[in-house]
Amino acid sequence: xxxxxxxxxxxxxxxxxxxxxxxxxxxxxxxxxxxxxxxxxxxxxxxxxxxxxxxxxxxxxxxxxxxxxxxxxxxxxxxxxxxxxxxxxxxxxxxxxxxxxxxxxxxxxxxxxxxxxxxxxxxxxxxxxxxxxxxxxxxxxxxxxxxxxxxxxxxxxxxxxxxxxxxxxxxxxxxxxxxxxxxxxxxxxxxxxxxxxxxxxxxxxxxxxxxxxxxxxxxxxxxxxxxxxxxxxxxxxxxxxxxxxxxxxxxxxxxxxxxxxxxxxxxxxxxxxxxxxxxxxxxxxxxxxxxxxxxxxxxxxxxxxxxxxxxxxxxxxxxxxxxxxxxxxxxxxxxxxxxxxxxxxxxxxxxxxxxxxxxxxxxxxxxxxxxxxxxxxxxxxxxxxxxxxxxxxxxxxxxxxxxxxxxxxxxxxxxxxxxxxxxxxxxxxxxxxxxxxxxxxxxxxxxxxxxxxxxxxxxxxxxxxxxxxxxxxxxxxxxxxxxxxxxxxxxxxxxxxxxxxxxxxxxxxxxxxxxxxxxxxxxxxxxxxxxxxxxxxxxxxxxxxxxxxxxxxxxxxxxxxxxxxxxxxxxxxxxxxxxxxxxxxxxxxxxxxxxxxxxxxxxxxxxxxxxxxxxxxxxxxxxxxxxxxxxxxxxxxxxxxxxxxxxxxxxxxxxxxxxxxxxxxxxxxxxxxxxxxxxxxxxxxxxxxxxxxxxxxxxxxxxxxxxxxxxxxxxxxxxx
Numbered sequence: 001x002x003x004x005x006x007x008x009x010x011x012x013x014x015x016x017x018x019x020x021x022x023x024x025x026x027x028x029x030x031x032x033x034x035x036x037x038x039x040x041x042x043x044x045x046x047x048x049x050x051x052x053x054x055x056x057x058x059x060x061x062x063x064x065x066x067x068x069x070x071x072x073x074x075x076x077x078x079x080x081x082x083x084x085x086x087x088x089x090x091x092x093x094x095x096x097x098x099x100x101x102x103x104x105x106x107x108x109x110x111x112x113x114x115x116x117x118x119x120x121x122x123x124x125x126x127x128x129x130x131x132x133x134x135x136x137x138x139x140x141x142x143x144x145x146x147x148x149x150x151x152x153x154x155x156x157x158x159x160x161x162x163x164x165x166x167x168x169x170x171x172x173x174x175x176x177x178x179x180x181x182x183x184x185x186x187x188x189x190x191x192x193x194x195x196x197x198x199x200x201x202x203x204x205x206x207x208x209x210x211x212x213x214x215x216x217x218x219x220x221x222x223x224x225x226x227x228x229x230x231x232x233x234x235x236x237x238x239x240x241x242x243x244x245x246x247x248x249x250x251x252x253x254x255x256x257x258x259x260x261x262x263x264x265x266x267x268x269x270x271x272x273x274x275x276x277x278x279x280x281x282x283x284x285x286x287x288x289x290x291x292x293x294x295x296x297x298x299x300x301x302x303x304x305x306x307x308x309x310x311x312x313x314x315x316x317x318x319x320x321x322x323x324x325x326x327x328x329x330x331x332x333x334x335x336x337x338x339x340x341x342x343x344x345x346x347x348x349x350x351x352x353x354x355x356x357x358x359x360x361x362x363x364x365x366x367x368x369x370x371x372x373x374x375x376x377x378x379x380x381x382x383x384x385x386x387x388x389x390x391x392x393x394x395x396x397x398x399x400x401x402x403x404x405x406x407x408x409x410x411x412x413x414x415x416x417x418x419x420x421x422x423x424x425x426x427x428x429x430x431x432x433x434x435x436x437x438x439x440x441x442x443x444x445x446x447x448x449x450x451x452x453x454x455x456x457x458x459x460x461x462x463x464x465x466x467x468x469x470x471x472x473x474x475x476x477x478x479x480x481x482x483x484x485x486x487x488x489x490x491x492x493x494x495x496x497x498x499x500x501x502x503x504x505x506x507x508x509x510x511x512x513x514x515x516x517x518x519x520x521x522x523x524x525x526x527x528x529x530x531x532x533x534x535x536x537x538x539x540x541x542x543x544x545x546x547x548x549x550x551x552x553x554x555x556x557x558x559x560x561x562x563x564x565x566x567x568x569x570x571x572x573x574x575x576x577x578x579x580x581x582x583x584x585x586x587x588x589x590x591x592x593x594x595x596x597x598x599x600x601x602x603x604x605x606x607x608x609x610x611x612x613x614x615x616x617x618x619x620x621x622x623x624x625x626x627x628x629x630x631x632x633x634x635x636x637x638x639x640x641x642x643x644x645x646x647x648x649x650x651x652x653x654x655x656x657x658x659x660x661x662x663x664x665x666x667x668x669x670x671x672x673x674x675x676x677x678x679x680x681x682x683x684x685x686x687x688x689x690x691x692x693x694x695x696x697x698x699x700x701x702x703x704x705x706x707x708x709x710x711x712x713x714x715x716x717x718x719x720x
């Protein structure tokens with residue numbers, strides 16, 4: 001990503017992992033305020049409803065919690081129930097407010113309030129961003145390479161003023177440095193509005209692009225922007241061109257996708273001379289190229305789509321570089337000419353022991369990134385010496401490393417990011433001539449942090465089918481065996497959870513917890529096959545791996561049954577629902593953020609925002625009877641039965657387009673009706689936010705404090 005594109009927007013057409021946020025300590029959700037303190041949990045009444053698919057009839061008496069006017073949610077009964085659940089959450093958590101505030105303050109004390117990013121040069125300017133003391137949001141600055149005063153380009157705090165929710169989406173400075181295009185979301189719905197600021201005058205241009213998703217790419221010598229409008233179903237099916245100063249209704253469609261399961265995105269090549277328009281779903285890609293200075297000109301189709309074949313491209317001096325899985329599951333890197341872009345010649349072949357995750361082109365060399373044995377690798381190769389390569393080595397046995405902001409094409413050093421479960425986030429420059437790693441900045445922890453007090457281990461657990469599942473663990477060196485352990489995982493879409501650093505996590509670890517990340521199938525931690533073994537008809541491997549990891553950690557003496565707490569979000573929330581259906585006795589408390597738990601109903605409804613794009617991940621139960629039956633066999637909502645469940649905290653977002661609010665609401669309602677225990681069951685719905693919860697760095701931190709307070713409360717560890 002170019003540094004000029006200093007904000008990025010995660011727009012995968014999937015139910016993806018996202019950060020979670022919440023209200024600050026002194027800020028109550030306006031929709032949750034009640035004058036009466038409830039003394040019993042709310043009950044969502046049953047209303048007769050059923051549907052039949054493939055000869056199977058399913059009763060769903062809580063279907064009414066889906067507002068029929070969605071995405072508008074104004075049904076009085078629905079809102080009343082959600083507000084009642086929020087009031088119950090507040091009432092039950094009230095006795096733990098002192099603990100929550102204590103956790104929040106200690107987490108906050110570990111964060112440098114007036115922090116800033118390491119400045120980076122891009123052309124004639126040096127760019128960075130800053131947090132001011134106490135501020136929720138960043139300010140973005142630049143300064144001329146030749147000297148002079150810093151220029152404030154964008155103040156997120158000013159843009160957020162007057163809004164309960166704010167998120168900066170895409171932000172991109174034009175190549176000349178004159179214009180800044182940026183987009184904002186003020187309700188969490190992921191429908192962004194873009195504006196253009198003249199950085200020379202400080203004025204906003206009249207141009208306004210509404211209801212969009214994705215990036216903002218400058219083309220036509222800074223005279224136009226390429227963007228992706230959203231459909232009513234939150235799908236990005238077009239790449240459109242807006243010429244600065246012209247009416248939006250005159251914008252030209254550069255490409256329109258006919259398959260609604262695909263999503264469209266655009267960006268520039270390494271030399272910024274080609275506009276790359278890509279379309280694809282979770283398993284198939286197709287790419288077109290057009291000159292960036294003539295975006296309405298003739299397009300080059302690199303290769304027609306072929307189901308199951310993914311590829312991404314970049315261009316250097318007229319040569320195409322292609323990253324593809326066409327002949328090996330772990331991808332290869334190939335080259336081709338622009339005259340014959342579909343004839344790919346292998347540059348780096350696919351390998352069973354190396355997962356090639358991506359590449360970056362520079363003037364004199366290129367960088368290959370991947371994973372070997374689950375650990376990040378950065379390899380430097382030279383165009384004129386294809387047999388020679390250099391690996392950047394790191395000192396720890398388990399870590400996270402990768403390229404950071406490297407906006408310029410002709411460089412003599414690379415900006416890298418590095419961290420581990422005991423080493424705070426670190427920014428390095430790697431000097432190519434000497435091979436030296438220069439530490440530029442390491443995350444400061446104002447309240448103090450001594451890494452020598454902690455240790456990290458990588459444990460291997462044997463799953464029930466014999467598969468070896470790695471688990472990363474961090475704990476204090478003086479922790480007693482058999483103590484409490486928090487287990488986290490995601491396990492979907494090929495997302496590998498990195499064994500990185502967290503200041504918030506220390507609030508559990510310093511209280512005697514081990515914190516473990518299970519690298520379960522469904523992620524691509526150990527290569528692409530690892531991902532494929534956890535999707536579609538092999539989805540149950542993901543849930544089994546998590547349960548087996550928990551049992552394995554017990555067997556190895558890390559913890560005991562009932563002392564394990566667990567959390568996951570979105571598809572990881574689905575994981576939480578599945579594992580408490582399978583093995584509820586293992587867990588002392590579970591937190592499920594925006595959980596994708598109503599799998600069957602959602603995948604049957606092609607009108608929902610993301611459903612068509614998800615069929616490749618989960619299966620299509622509309623057309624495939626076997627997919628329907630398999631989904632039904634694990635769908636957490638459908639598999640809730642009369643038995644004891646562990647204490648459970650569930651979150652939702654009213655404006656969430658990825659996991660609609662009614663999924664967690666229906667799940668909680670059903671659990672309240674059928675579970676046979678008296679354990680806590682709490683639902684907190686952010687009434688003015690979406691998939692990522694409320695915005696602002698302190699707001700998000702307070703919800704982490706609430707989550708940890710819930711965990712400590714349920715394990716009886718509220719007293720230090």
